[in-house]
Each structure stands twice: as structure tokens, then as C-alpha cells.
Amino acid sequence: MSHVDKVFGRDVVALKDMNLDVREGDFISLLGPSGCGKSTALRLIADLIHPTSGRIVWDIAKEPGALSVVLQEPTLMPWATVADNVYLPFRIQGKPRSSVRNDIAEALDLVGLGTFHGAYPRELSGGMKMRVSIARAMVTRPKLILMDEPFAALDEITRFKLNNDLLEMKQKMESTVIFVTHSVFESVFLSDRIVIMAARPGRVIDELGVDEAYPRTEDFRTSADYAAHCRRASDALKHAMELGQ
Amino acid sequence: MTALESPGLAVDPEERARAKRRRNEKIGQWVLPLLVVIVTILVWDRIVTVNELPHYILPGPGLVVEALFEDWEMLSDSLLVTLRITLGALAIAVIGGVGLAVLFTQSRWVEMSFFPYAVILQVTPVVSIAPLIFIYVENRMAGLLICAWIVAFFPILSNTTLGLNSADHNLRDLFKVYGATRWQKLRFLQLPSALPYFLGGLRIAGGLSLIGAVVAEYVAGTGGNASGLAFRILEASYRLNIPRMFAALLLIALTGVIIFAILSLVSHLLLRKWHESAIRREN
Numbered sequence: 001m002s003h004v005d006k007v008f009g010r011d012v013v014a015l016k017d018m019n020l021d022v023r024e025g026d027f028i029s030l031l032g033p034s035g036c037g038k039s040t041a042l043r044l045i046a047d048l049i050h051p052t053s054g055r056i057v058w059d060i061a062k063e064p065g066a067l068s069v070v071l072q073e074p075t076l077m078p079w080a081t082v083a084d085n086v087y088l089p090f091r092i093q094g095k096p097r098s099s100v101r102n103d104i105a106e107a108l109d110l111v112g113l114g115t116f117h118g119a120y121p122r123e124l125s126g127g128m129k130m131r132v133s134i135a136r137a138m139v140t141r142p143k144l145i146l147m148d149e150p151f152a153a154l155d156e157i158t159r160f161k162l163n164n165d166l167l168e169m170k171q172k173m174e175s176t177v178i179f180v181t182h183s184v185f186e187s188v189f190l191s192d193r194i195v196i197m198a199a200r201p202g203r204v205i206d207e208l209g210v211d212e213a214y215p216r217t218e219d220f221r222t223s224a225d226y227a228a229h230c231r232r233a234s235d236a237l238k239h240a241m242e243l244g245q
Numbered sequence: 246m247t248a249l250e251s252p253g254l255a256v257d258p259e260e261r262a263r264a265k266r267r268r269n270e271k272i273g274q275w276v277l278p279l280l281v282v283i284v285t286i287l288v289w290d291r292i293v294t295v296n297e298l299p300h301y302i303l304p305g306p307g308l309v310v311e312a313l314f315e316d317w318e319m320l321s322d323s324l325l326v327t328l329r330i331t332l333g334a335l336a337i338a339v340i341g342g343v344g345l346a347v348l349f350t351q352s353r354w355v356e357m358s359f360f361p362y363a364v365i366l367q368v369t370p371v372v373s374i375a376p377l378i379f380i381y382v383e384n385r386m387a388g389l390l391i392c393a394w395i396v397a398f399f400p401i402l403s404n405t406t407l408g409l410n411s412a413d414h415n416l417r418d419l420f421k422v423y424g425a426t427r428w429q430k431l432r433f434l435q436l437p438s439a440l441p442y443f444l445g446g447l448r449i450a451g452g453l454s455l456i457g458a459v460v461a462e463y464v465a466g467t468g469g470n471a472s473g474l475a476f477r478i479l480e481a482s483y484r485l486n487i488p489r490m491f492a493a494l495l496l497i498a499l500t501g502v503i504i505f506a507i508l509s510l511v512s513h514l515l516l517r518k519w520h521e522s523a524i525r526r527e528n
Contacts, residue, residue, distance in 0.1 A: 067422060079437045092425045
């Protein structure tokens, strides 16, 4: 992504001169206050909107299933069972159910919902719905997963659990993740690169590396290193907020 | 403390009261309307007997039932005619309404061009259009169907259009990311989203197609063997055969209720697994 601008309407600059180089296997967090263009950046990468100027270059094949998204809402189809929801990406690719039955079962096992394939979304808790949403994103073994504040609406206990599980899944799937969040702690725990963004206009102001080996466990969450990383990220975020005033 | 020690045995008085209330409500749901009907019929019968009303002013309930049995052959034939028009019109309304709604949501231009005419067709009383239709349409059955269709199709069209347009925006984005075609979006996202709306429209349209059929018969007015219930009412009123009027009216009302009940059942069966409207809250 190089020198990308996005202007909404006549003069609302949502994103100004954004550069982001995503390498395979990265776990990148986009961290910043509201209105800094994090979600806009994600939507640009997902090809849901197009840059006003600048280019987004892909050096992987954009074959079906290479890209998937997890949004803030679980965004499940209420009329379909859990298994049918996870089947959706394949259904759109035109793959018959029988050929992907194992993939669906595997994805559901991965998020710990193996026994819930016949349930309807309304029967699940918020955290479980999000797990289904993640299973749907993982089921095609995508190269790149875009996540837009997926855990923002969940309670902290559920969020910690899902953070741990997400890292485990990413490790297994060998995917690249771009993760939008406004939680310092979440971004430090999950990512190896944190991109700090500021608002008005939305732009990248800093990038921090979190050089801690994966897999990261609960112990990392209470370590001194973790605290140090959080402090650095907090300071950078504070700076970003001042710039956005 | 006992409640904590043996949670299975303690019955919460509030719970018990609620269970009792629920049971009573369930019984009342059937018993109360039945009671009202019985009382109404009794009062009706008393009024007629006490005041010695002649049957050409107000027949007693017994006389109406008698007419229903005596004229059953003629009335049942007419019922079949009315039913055929009603169901035919409903079927065309479903096909036309859903088809137009799909067309509207595929193209804003089509919607902008044609939606106003759908509204005009809806707000113009069918009694005022019907005479024209019977001038231009030779076939009487076809004319009746057109009239009933005009009345019935609008709720299906407007509800289904609304439903197709109210698919979740995040889901739309998701379909776009996965590269869904227009047809896939319609088939897997918009049509299921529209189903509850469509079924709501269908229930209204069921009643309206019966009204449309009856009104059209009144306007068409011609007699003969293939005449519906509305014509029987007209005919009976000319002959001052009031009991038969009541009997035919009763049949029309019953038909409407049965259509509504069937469509409600269909709606319930299709939505009970996932839609909010069909789910009973557990507490």
C-alpha cells in the first residue's frame, strides 16, 4: 500500500498518504483513536472502497478465499445454522458441500464449537457468535485475514480467551493478519508490528515492533516485557491523540 | 437455607404463580372467544324471538343455519368459484409482487420509474377501476382475477422490496469480499432477509385477495352457474332472502379466517427456527 489517500465527499480526508508494507506471516495491529482511518484502511485493503489516489499492490494471487474479514459484529446469517454460516465462503466459490465438509468441521473444531454445527446463531452467546465468525474467516485457509475490532463488544474474560485462541489459530494456519483495534493491551499481546495512527486527517505516525516470540501465553500477559511494550505503545498513542486535536 | 441445600425441591412461589397464569391464559385464549360467540348467538336468538321480528328483516340464527344446509349445493358451488378467484389472484400477486420487488432491487432506475405506478394502482379504489376492466377484458374470469390481483399484490410488492433492501450491511460487505455474484447475493442474502417481510405481506394479501374477489364479483354482477358468493348475496337481497344472505356472508367470513390461519401457520413454520417473531422468550 503506497501513498494512499482517501477523500470522502468533498473534503473529508479520511486517510492521508498512508504507506504500509505487509509481509507474509505478519501480525499487524492498526492502533489509534476514533476517526484515524483504521477502518478505512482495512476497507481499502479489502477492496470494498477504492483509493482516491495511490495504489494497493498485491504480490500474492488474489484467488477466491485468499482474503477474509472479521468485523466488529459477528455478522452471521440468522436463518442459517452455524455450519451453513461457515460454509458461506465455499458456497460463493461454488464448491459443493460434500467436498468441504471436513474443512468446515475442522474450522469449527479450531474455534471450539465442533458440537454446535446444527445450532442457530440466536442460540449462541456473543463470544460464541464471534468464534463462528472467525471460523468462517479461517475455513478457506486465507493468506490474509482482516479484522476490524472483532472483540471490542465482548467482555474482558472472553476477549482474553479469544486473543489466546486467535494467536494459536494464526500459528496453525500460517496466515497474515491485519488487526484494527483501539486497545493498547490487545495490540501488544497479539501483534509483532503496531502501526500507530492519528486523526484529522487519518495518517500513520509511528510503527512499533513487538519482538517477542510466538507462541505467547498468559505468562506473557503478566510479564515485565509486556508492561514495557504497553507503556511504549501508550505513549505513542498519547502522542497520536495530541496530534489529532 | 433449605432452598440452597435442596434446589430441586423448593418451588418459588413467583414461578408457580407465573406457571398458573400461563396455563389460564392458554385456556382463556380458546374459551373466551367461544363464549362470546355463544352469548352473541343466544342474545341474537332472544331478540328475534321476543320482538317477533319477521325473517325478512332479521332471521334468527337457526334460520341462517337452515338456509346454509338447504342451499348448500348452490352455496358450495359459489364458494368454490370465489375461492378459485381468491387463490388465483393470490398466486399471481405472489409471483408478480416478488418478481417486481426483485426487479426493483436489482435496478434503482426500474424502481424509480415504476414504483409510483404501483402506488397509484394501490390507492385507486378497485370498485372504480373494475367497470373499465370488465369493458376491456372479455373473459369474465380473467377480469375478476385482474381486479383481485390489483388489490392483493401491493402489500407483497412493498413488503418484499423493503425486505430485500434491509439485508444487513455488514453481510453485504462480506459477500462483496468473497466475490459473490449478483445472483448469489440475491439467492443467499437478500431473499432470506426478505422472507419475514414477504410473509407479513402475504398474510395481508390473503385477506385482500378475498376482498378483491368479492368486490369484483359485485361489480361484474352477471349471473349464471359460475357465480361466486358475492353474486349469491346480491341475488338473495333482490329476493329478500335474508337468511341466505347471512349464510353466504358466514361462508365468506369463514373463508377469510381460514386463509389467514393457513398463512399464519406457513409463516410460523418457515420462521420458527430463527426469526425473533416466532421465538418465545424463555424468561
